Amino acid sequence: MAAVRFAPTEEEIFERFLFPRLAGDEHALQNSPIRFFELYNQDPVTAAFPPQHFFLANNHYFFVSRVPVKPASLKPSRVIANLVSPGRWKTVGKAKQVKRGNTIILGQRNTLDFVTVEGRGQGGDNMSTKGS
Incomplete structure (x- = not known):
């Protein structure tokens, strides 16, 4: 029996997931595999990602809220608050x-x-972890 995989x-x-989400079309998203x-x-290294048993290996699809850096800014803040070392x-690119x-x-x-900052402000180095 062949396995079904989500590989859009x-x-x-x-067209099928992002645009309906932006339009507020809840009916179109009821059975969406993207949550x-x-x-x-x-911390993305220890995050409990939602179950995605039919996605291809090491692929994750989900909607994420974008919080602006400043109230009037369009640039999103990507700082992770709950880490031992801030990141x-x-x-990239x-x-x-x-x-x-x-x-x-x-x-x-x-x-x-994902970039963690070890010893920020104390001459520390940036440590990068691939997380695309």
Whole structure:
């Protein structure tokens, strides 16, 4: 018996999951495999990710609230509060455009690394953990 796996294209993620979520279409999201998850409130190394038994190995899909750095800012704060050593998610590289076909831009995708800051302000080094 063949196993069913969730492996959407980037275009499908935008059109079938992200756009309905932004539009507030709760009916379209009732059976969505992508759930809301408070990533920024816990250490990603020890986080208890929601069960995603039909996703491909090492792939996680979830909606995350974006809290701005400042009240009037569009830039999200990616600082993780509940860590032994403070850390944050950091964008890496250039944002990739997600398109329908070759012409219509649906949005963009960023790769994130989780960076802990050891001894910040005391000449410490940044320690990076891949977490895209």
